Amino acid sequence: MYRTVLGSTIVFAPFTIDQALEGLAEAGYHACEIGAVKGWFEHIDSDTVTDAEVDRIGRKLSELGLQPVSLSGHAQLQSADGADRFARAIDIAAALGMEVVNTYTGDATTDEEREAYFANVAALCDQAARHGLKIGMETDSNMLPTAEIGVAILDRIDRPGVLGFNYDPGNVVYYTGADPLTDIRFALPRLVHVHLKDKIGGQGEFNFPPPGDGDLDLTALLAILDDAGYTGPMSAEVEFDERGWPDYDTCRAAAKRSVENLRGMGLTV
Structure with a gap:
């Protein structure tokens, strides 16, 4: 199974990319999602980042x-601007040697x-x-x-081997109140x-603590992934709560807490 968890730079959202990467490394991560x-x-701004800056980021990572391993390049894919932005994100991910580009x-x-969304995503999949x-x-x-709703979307775009699900159990609860342990099974084949x-709290409550400190049964979720033979990447996200992101030292502590909890679940970072 894929047992090395990536650290997402989202835990350091308000800070520079160098601060984010340094914070993840200090916490103990060895791989990341940017x-x-x-x-x-916007640790990388796809609209403005230069090739030279992408190269510098690559050196910093080394x-x-x-x-x-992965890039969160979420964009409004129904629009031409959003599709162009995500196309640039694909190029950036390729330049950095990543495996997956995530979006909504x-x-x-x-x-x-x-209809524009479906056409744009098909073209972006071909680029990827x-x-x-x-x-x-x-x-x-x-x-x-x-994921249950998303099956028909992926079916229509029809890019097997390229387009799949990025499953976020916290989001599923936040947006719908659905049970991730049931819903994730719709995502497993792709x-x-x-x-x-x-996640702490129910639908509509913005509260995403370090993995292992919330209400979700992540151990059960991991067992489902293991039973399905999932070997792809997983990244740990922390988005704090409705008060927003705290100061840098508190974000560093949250990253370290995540690593501690992940190791307690039998995962490596």
Whole structure:
């Protein structure tokens, strides 16, 4: 089984990419997922980052002993701008030697926007395939809040071996109140990435502590993944609560707490 958990830079969302990577390495991580999400956590800004800066980030990762495995490149994929942004994210992930680029569907609200989403994602999958990358469509808001709903979406796009699910159990509870231990089974045949994100409270309550400190039964979730033979990447996310991100030292402590808890679950980082 895939037992090395990545550290997501989201725990250091308000801080620079160097601070985020240094914080993950200090916490004990050896691999990472980097954020490139416009307006959310932009450790890489796909719109403006230069090739020289991508090269510098690659050197920084090497210096810290961090393997870059996945990129969160979430974009409004129903729009031309969002599709262009995600296309650039694919190129960045390829340049850094990653395996998976994660995204959500975006906020399509009309039939026309939904049709644009399907066309754009099909083209983006073909681009990713040329780089040997996979795209993880996350259980998130709007079109794909659960894996059960997402099956039909992935079926229609029809890019097996490239497009799969990025399963986020915390999001499933937050957006729908569904049981991740039931819902994840719909994702298993096409699972390419997991956000190991815990959750306190029910639907609509924004509270995502270090994995192992919340209400979700992550041990049971891991057992389901093991039984299914899942060997893909998992990243640990911490998004704190409705008060927002704390100071850097508190974020460092949360990253270290995550590592401690993950090791307690029998995982390595």
